[in-house]
Amino acid sequence: MTKPRTLFSRRFWMKSFKRLLLLCLLSFIGFWVLDKLFPLPIEDFEQRSLAQLVVGSDGKPLRAFPDEQGVWRYPVTIDEVSPLYLEALINYEDQYFYSHPGVNPFALTRAVGQAIYHGEVVSGASTLTMQVARILEPHEKSVSGKLQQMFRAFQLEWHYSKEEILTYYLNYAPFGGTIEGVEAASFTYLGKSASDLTASEAALLAVLPQAPSWNRPDLHPQRAQKQRNKLLDRLAEFGVWSQELVDDIKQEDVWAEYNTQPVIAPLFSRELVNRYPQQRLIKSSIDRTLQAEIGWSVLDYIRGKEEGMSAAVIVMDNKTSLPLVYIGSADFANHERAGYVDMAQALRSPGSTLKPFIYGLGIDQGLIHSESLLLDVPQSFAGYKPKNFNEHFNGAVSVSQALGRSLNMPVVQLLNELSPEYFYTKLTNAGLKLSLPPNAKPNLSIALGGGGANLQQLVGLFSSLGNAGKATKLRLHSSESQRSYPLMSKESSWIIQNILWQIPLNNQISHRYFSANKSIAYKTGTSYGSRDAWVLATNEKVTIGVWVGMTDGSFSVNNSGRTTAVPLLQRILNILPSDWIKPIQRPGTVTVADICWPLGTLASMQTEGNCHKKRQAYLVEDTAPVTLSDPLSSQWSHGLLTIQVDPVSGKRVNPQCFDGAIETREIALWPRSLEPWIAKPFRSEQLLPELSENCRNHINFSSPKIAGIDPDSILYAPHEAQQLPDIQLLAEGVTGQLHWFLNGRLLDATLMSNNSVSLKALDIGRYEVVVIDETGAFAELKFQVQQ
Incomplete structure (x- = not known):
């Protein structure tokens, strides 16, 4: 059986x-x-465009750009998410995620049994895979919908690994509103990447997808905290986190904000997104703290300026050529100021900002040293007649004075020696190709802003003064190659930056934001019509560029580099770390020595009689070039004039009028162009020996005179009047074009007729009139006006 x-x-x-x-x-x-009949619509995930996020150097957001549907979704991998979040998520949502085939049969049986017993759904049975399936293909809450979800879960497990399924969840899980994915949620609610989550934050985000709108921490912090604590209890029960840790976390209140659109460096972020449209998370070099602080300072500053005015600021790290601060406009949200226009990329006239490089190249070419004698006098260069900003001329000036005071005539004089073509080529090779009018060739006007450049280019160029003469190109992202362009020698770059470093920032400016212990080498610039105000500053650590002006390029009132851009630079320096602002060490090949005017060479190589003025200069390897030639005197060879004298009387002679013994001498004379500006003891008539009586008939002694008022006259204004009627003066014995000066100020051509000038409505005071002809001959007249 x-x-x-x-x-x-x-x-x-x-x-x-x-x-x-x-x-x-x-x-x-x-x-x-x-x-096969109903394949996974996985392309729905792939077709969902991801938002783009630009973050600063600390990984925190600068600006976010949603996808086409306005959804904020930032890509992230498992490795880029905090392990604390993964622990909290898996142990709360799906403890057996790595062992079930997409559906947990035990959880499903439990859920069905509880629903039958209680007559309603008590607990869910959704696995993380099933949640991904529902995100991929939403369905109604019904039996058929649940079966469809289970089928899709099996498909997901069949075609994809656990890591891939979890990655889908991390990127597409709903977190309330238009927020999808843990990375977007972390940035939106907590202002940080999911890789930096604390245990409390990880637990909070892990529970949100259960009921994202109901538990939104920015709207319902108490509900969110209750759900977070529920998760924490489960983690303690499962032994994932210790009870001590859980108790500590529960002491923390839930706090969050809803910030999908951070607006820090908005124009810079927009440019990065345009350059890298396929890159969803773009990490930049921007220092968020400095960017925000300087941005607020720029905004506060520009609000006090006229409507329509904006500003742009770049702070570049010289070592990396990457921006630490990039402010394209002063007020991004202000349409009246065209805040949406990135003025750091706008082509504008650079004004005087290129002058330092003309002087630097002049040193490298052996034409000048730091104290070379230059001519700040009226000159014409093939019809080009520049003036200084204040329309005054200063006569004899050194290179350091001319650059420090941003005088125009001396730099044009030097550029004429270098040639505009040479300078333009050097700039081009250094990364700055000036924008010129169509078919135009480089000319002398480029020394004073005759061309177009933008702030990005000028920052790269100006960094050469802080980087041993090597310019760079500002790169907006670390993936761009870094380039270095040799522009000047390390010696000339140091000499030029040292001159600029000596210029006080608070010169004639009182500003409460200025910190007196912070100095930096800087150069201002102002374009024609005060359209653009510039200041470029540099040291070994950083290069700073500031532009202030009207975004539409229109004229502005009292807008200049000194009065408008420098105060903003002072604010910036006050925000930057103190150890960033310090002088650059002088190269050992830059020496210090005494030189003499007017010759310009070493004092040790000159006779005492020829050294009229001694100055201390920075030289490259003890080399002191002679003073540049005088355009008004072909006989003046770098200051030395050869004369013949009677050795007995010491008077000047020549073989045509003297038959005795003749002695040849060399006398140092000042350039003839400077005669009206230098002291009388240094004028040629005082330096040259008296002419012998026998030779006076061989030389024309006629000299210019000013007729119309007797010298040293006192003129009286009419009774009870403060001004004189118009005075007509006539220049006699002059040649060619004339320049008239009143108390050192060049008079307008409209006041002149032939060889005369009209002085209109003179106030009570002392006056000096000077007229200079095109040969350099001049006449002076002094008088007073009294009541």
Whole structure:
């Protein structure tokens, strides 16, 4: 009797096993067929465009750009998410995620049993895979919908690894509103990347997708905290986190804000997104703290300026050529100031900002040193007649004075020696190709802003003064190659930056933001019509560029580099770390020595009589070039004039009028162009020996005179009047074009007629009139006006 029953049992189980195998096979085949007939719409994930996020050097957001549907979704991988979040998520949502095939049969059985017993759904059975399936293909809450979700979950497990499924969840899980994915949620609510989450923050974000709108921490912090604590209890129960840690976390209140649109460096971020449209998370070099502080300071500053005015600021790290601060406009949200226009990229006239490089190249070419004598006098260069900003001329000036005071005539004089073509080529090779009018060639006007450049280019160029003469190109992202362009020698770059470093920032400016202990080498610039105000500053650490002006390029009132841009630079320096602002060490090949005017060479190489003025100069390897030639005197050879004298009387002679012994001498004379500006003892008539009586008939002694008022006259204004009627003066004994000066100020051409000038409505005071002809000959007249 036992054997038949055993045989029956064996046959029963064998038959059942075969039926089970057949059922599994048929199920597999059915699943395979359904999988082919209804493939996973995974392309829906792939077609969902991701938002783009630009972050600062600390990984925190600068500006975010949503996808086409306005959804904020930032890409992230498992490795880029805090392990604390992954622990909290998996142990709360799906403890057996790594062991089930997409559906947890035990959880499903429990959920069904509880629903039958209680007559309603008590607990869910969704796995993380099932949640991904529902995100991929939303469905109604019904039995058919749940079956569809389970089928898609099996498909996901069939086609993708656990890591890939979890990555889908991390990127597409709903977190309230238009926020999808843990990275977007972390930045939106907590202002940080998901890689930096604390245990409390990780637990908070892990529970949000359960009911994202109901538990939004910015709107319902108490609900969110309750759900977070529920998760924490489960983690403690499962032994994932210690009870001590959980208790500590529970002491923390939930705090969050809803900030999908950080607006820090908005124009810079926009440029990066345009350059890298496929890159979803763009890490920049911007220092968020400095960017925000300087941005607020620029905004506060510009609000006190006229409507329509804006500003742009770049702070570049000289070592990396990357921006630490990039402010394209002063007020991004202000349409009246065109805040949406990136003025750091706008082509504008650079004004006087290129002058330092003309002087630097002049040193490298052996034309000048730091104290070379230059001519700040009226000159014409093939019809080009520049003036100084204040329309005054200063006569004899050194290179350091001319650059420090940003005088125009001396730099044009030097550029004429270098040639505009040479300077333009050097700038081009250093990364700055000046924008010129169509078919125009480089000319002398480029020394004073005759061309177009933008702030990005000028910052790269100006960094050469802080980087041993090597310019660079500002790169907006670390993936761009860094380039270095040799522009000047390290010696000339140091000499030029040292001159600029000596200029006080608070010169004639009182500003409460200025910190007196912060100095930096800087150069201002103002374009024609005060359209653009510039200041470029540099040291070994950083290069700073500031532009202030009207965004539409229109004229502005009292807008200049000194009065408008420098005060903003002072604010910036007050915000930057103190150890960033310090002088550059002088190269050992830059020496200090005494030189003499007017010759310009070493004092040790000159006779005492020829050294009229001694100055201390910075030289390159003890080399002191002679003073540049005088355009008004072909006989003046770098200051030395060869004369013939009677050795007995010491008077000047020549072989045509003197038949005795003749002695040849060399006398140092000042350039003839400077005669009206230098003290009388240094004028040629005082330096040259008296002419012998026998030779006076051979030389024309006629000299210019001013007629119309007797010298040293006192003129009286009419009774009870403060001004004189118009006075007409006539220049006699002059040649060619005339320049008239009143108390050192060049008079307007409209006041002149032939060789005369009209002085209109003179106030009570002292006056000096000087007229200079095109040969350099001049006449002076002094008088007073009294009541």
